[in-house]
Amino acid sequence: MSYYFTMVIILFFLTLMALADEDRTTWDKSLIRDRNICYLDGKRLVVAVKGLNHTYDSNEMGFGEYAFYSTSDEDEETPVFKLLPLKKDGFDIYRFFYANNSICSKQLAYRLNSRIFALLFLKDNNPSHNKLVIQLFDIKTMKPKDPIDTTYMSNTTISVPGGFAFKSLTDRDDHENSYIKINNVKYNYCSQDFSPWIYFTINGFKTSGTLSYQNFKWKHLFKDKRDFHKFTGWDDRTKIFNTPFLYHATNHETRKECVLFTSSRRKLTDKENWKCAQLM
Numbered sequence: 001m002s003y004y005f006t007m008v009i010i011l012f013f014l015t016l017m018a019l020a021d022e023d024r025t026t027w028d029k030s031l032i033r034d035r036n037i038c039y040l041d042g043k044r045l046v047v048a049v050k051g052l053n054h055t056y057d058s059n060e061m062g063f064g065e066y067a068f069y070s071t072s073d074e075d076e077e078t079p080v081f082k083l084l085p086l087k088k089d090g091f092d093i094y095r096f097f098y099a100n101n102s103i104c105s106k107q108l109a110y111r112l113n114s115r116i117f118a119l120l121f122l123k124d125n126n127p128s129h130n131k132l133v134i135q136l137f138d139i140k141t142m143k144p145k146d147p148i149d150t151t152y153m154s155n156t157t158i159s160v161p162g163g164f165a166f167k168s169l170t171d172r173d174d175h176e177n178s179y180i181k182i183n184n185v186k187y188n189y190c191s192q193d194f195s196p197w198i199y200f201t202i203n204g205f206k207t208s209g210t211l212s213y214q215n216f217k218w219k220h221l222f223k224d225k226r227d228f229h230k231f232t233g234w235d236d237r238t239k240i241f242n243t244p245f246l247y248h249a250t251n252h253e254t255r256k257e258c259v260l261f262t263s264s265r266r267k268l269t270d271k272e273n274w275k276c277a278q279l280m
Contacts, residue, residue: 023081026066027050031053031064034095035049036104040139045069048081049063064094064095065092065093067094069144085135085147092124096108110159112162115138116137118200130155131151166200167215168195182251187250191245191246193246196208197215209225213225221277246260
């Protein structure tokens with residue numbers, strides 16, 4: 001029994017040494033793309049993004065194949081960097097979700113509770129919007145947990161109790177621009193992107209009907225949040241907008257503008273239920 005236990009311990013440490021060697025090799029062969037320092041509850045965390053190519057496209061500024069972290073003291077001559085579990089192979093590249101905040105110098109980070117905080121990255125999704133990646137950390141140990149590799153595309157976040165909320169962007173190339181009659185008056189209309197806002201907390205993701213209303217570009221067309229939710233088919237039980245496809249119409253002679261929400265992209269008729277008001 002003692003022999004078996006000893007062998008398990010030896011294998012465990014050999015595995016740790018092999019992983020450390022792999023991290024060092026990857027660190028040494030890659031080039032720095034950006035670096036960021038975070039402080040939380042008296043603890044220090046350095047995060048670096050590194051890439052393999054000596055040259056890269058201007059659209060890839062700050063992007064790299066690898067992300068590393070270090071909890072070494074500031075005065076250590078040779079800090080130890082370890083790979084974050086975002087990826088170790090494939091073609092994905094990442095960068096910081098840039099912003100100044102109270103935790104990190106360049107990168108968005110949010111405390112979820114007393115034990116966990118979230119560090120935000122963006123994964124390249126060219127030619128569309130970049131995808132959100134959430135790297136969770138244990139605050140006490142400053143060690144990474146499993147990352148959350150989302151399909152959400154975003155470029156904006158705000159702090160909310162217990163986490164953060166972000167604007168979710170859509171990925172499509174079927175923008176439609178044409179004319180239509182609304183109450184027998186000719187309008188120019190265009191399909192638009194509707195961007196719901198989504199909460200992220202320790203309990204996961206949840207679409208916010210309130211933030212989606214408060215940040216809607218044409219909020220002034222609605223009497224209040226209830227009116228907006230009714231028009232967009234908001235289901236407060238499932239937290240889903242049942243008519244998420246948006247159109248916007250204008251008539252500059254009458255100085256009016258209108259919006260329309262539908263359950264799918266389809267050919268519009270002159271009998272649609274538009275919500276209209278004077279141009280702001």
